[in-house]
Amino acid sequence: MQQRQEWITKTLRVFGLINREHLERKFNISTPQASSDVLVSAAAFGRDILQRLCLALPAGH
Known part of the structure; x- marks a missing residue:
């Protein structure tokens, strides 16, 4: 997770x-795991970072 x-x-x-x-492809992880990683990052960076996080579903979903 640190990486x-x-x-x-x-x-x-x-x-x-x-x-x-991007996370799913780079690290071959599931959508729920990628979502969790993004939320952990958001908590670490604070509320202002939420505007730069894109949680949209991949194309075709």
């Missing part, structure tokens, strides 16, 4: 947003 959290932080700094699907 995923570091990647989320880096991605937010570089691109300004993160999508749950």
Whole structure:
């Protein structure tokens, strides 16, 4: 999980947003796990980060 959290932080700094699907593909994890990781990151960063988190379902869902 630490590796995923570091990647989320880096991605937010570089691109300004993160999508749950990015996590699923990069780390081969489930949608619920990706959602959990994003929420953990949001809690660590505070409320302002929520505007940059994209929790949309992947295309075709």
